[in-house]
Amino acid sequence: MNQGIVYAALAYVAWGLFPLYFRELASVGAFEIVLHRIVWSLVFLSLILAWLQHWRWIGALRRQPIVLATFAVSALLLAANWTTYVWAVTNGRVIDASLGYFINPLVSVALGYFVLHERPRPWQWVAVALAAAGVAWLAALGPGIPWVGLVIAVTFGLYGLMRKTASLGALEGLTLETLLLAPLAVAVILWWSWTGSGGVMQHDASTLAWLIGVGPLTAVPLLWFAAGARRIPLATLGLLQYVSPSLQLLLGLWVFHEPLSGSRLFGFTLIWVALAVFTLESWRQARRP
Secondary structure, eight states, X not given: XXXXXXXXXXXXXXXXXXXXXXXXXXTSOHHHHHHHHXXXXXXXXXXXXXXXXXXXXXXXXXXXXXXXXXXHHHHHHHHHHHXXXXXXXXXXXXXXXXXXXXXXXXXXXXXXHHTSOOOOOHHHHHHHHHHHHHHHHHHHTSSSOOHHHHHHHHHHHHHHXXXXXXXXXXXXXXXXXXXXXXXXXXHHHHHXXXXXXXXXXXXXXXXXXXXXXXXXXHHHHHHHHHHHHTTSOHHHHHHHTTHHHHHXXXXXXIISOOOOOXXXXXXXXXXXXXXXXXXXXXXXXXXXX
């Protein structure tokens, strides 16, 4: 139990500190960062699979076209989530990005109801309603809806929905997703290198090192998360998941000095109250015999 908490906490702290890393790549476009993230993640994951000698599952995929199609969709959702998040961080929108991960658990509840026909409990509906009110308040403040947070929450919620019923584990699933995306990523990087508009050859050694580091930065927290999730109750995992967006919010306020007016803070407060209601209700339910 204690070991599982440590693993899960390490994962969420790492995810919460991601903005510090991606800000070092602010001179690189968000889409190019994601392309490198795909390629170097695949390289790092391949090294892990080689060390574990765990390749047999790849051969079995030839007889499972439905699995390949499912992971192709989840790979596209993951790429969209990564691109939006990296763009937000490198363009001074860390607080907006944190909003997405704050409301993601409530998006998952809504998806469970509409897609999986799950029946949320009454207090879960209260939490969803409060979060919706918070998002509506932020949208009313203008100049438009908080699209960064909504895109991050919806893409990650749909991604979680796809992976919920997937037949592959965390390591295998992420490897397959990056494997499916890698041909396009490599082709674009090579084209940019050939035309002189980007790619590996156009970056100095320091920038290239930061880009290569995105590979283990992506894979290691996911492996920590998988190790923690197997060892601790879901309710405990649910409490820990707010570590990541909380750290992102604090970084946005105190490190990157992004503005958060009192009116916007009210919208965030509604969402935090919704999360408190959701978390307490889940914890109470988990303690029942």
